[in-house]
Amino acid sequence: MRSNLLLRVTRRPGTLSAGWLRLGQRALPVAIGRGGISANKREGDGATPRGRFRLIRLWWRADRAPRPATLLPARAIRRDDAWCEDPNNRHYNQPIRIAAHTASDRLWREDRLYDLIVELDHNARPRMSHRGSAVFIHVARPDFAATAGCVALRAADLRILLGRIGRRTTLIIG
DSSP states (O other): OOOOOEEEEEEOTTOSSEEEEEETTEEEEEEOBTTOEESSOOTTSOOEEOEEEEEEEEEEOTTTSOOOOOSSOEEEOOTTEEEOOOTTSTTTTSEEEOOTTOOSEESSOSSSTTSEEEEEOTTOTTOOTTSOOOOEEEEOOTTOOOBSSOEEEOHHHHHHHHTTOOTTOEEEEO
C-alpha cells in the first residue's frame, strides 16, 4: 500500500457536475457538486470547494461490508452518527451523535451513498461559519447525479482508491 499520493479532481469540460479523479495515470469518473467547483464555497451552495485537502478518516457501514483495506484511520458508522451542518452551532462541520428526529446530515443512510465516506479537512482549521460542511469523498449515485458539494465515485473505484491512500495523501480539487 502507498499513502503519499497526489489525487487531483477536475471538472469535465461542458458540464458543471461531472469530473475526473486522477490517480497516477488512471482517470476515474466522479460526480461533483451541482454548483461545479468554487473557490468561494458557502454552506448550501452545492459547490465542491476548490483547494488542497488532507484525508482525515474513513467512515464505513460495517453492517454492509467488512472494514476496507486502507492506511487511513477508520471508524464504523453508527445509527446515530451525523454531521453538523448548522453554521450557528458550536459543532458546525464536525461529527455529532443525534436523536432520531434531528435535522443534520445523517451518516447512516439507506441509499448506500455513505456506505464508504472519506472525511476531508475542508473548513476544519479554523472552522468558519457558513464556509461549507460535510464535504466528503463518497459513493456516487448509479447515474452519477450531482452531489451537494462532495466528490463521488463508483463503489468499486472508491474501494480501489482506499487501498492506495492514507493520511499523507493530498487531494487537489480544481
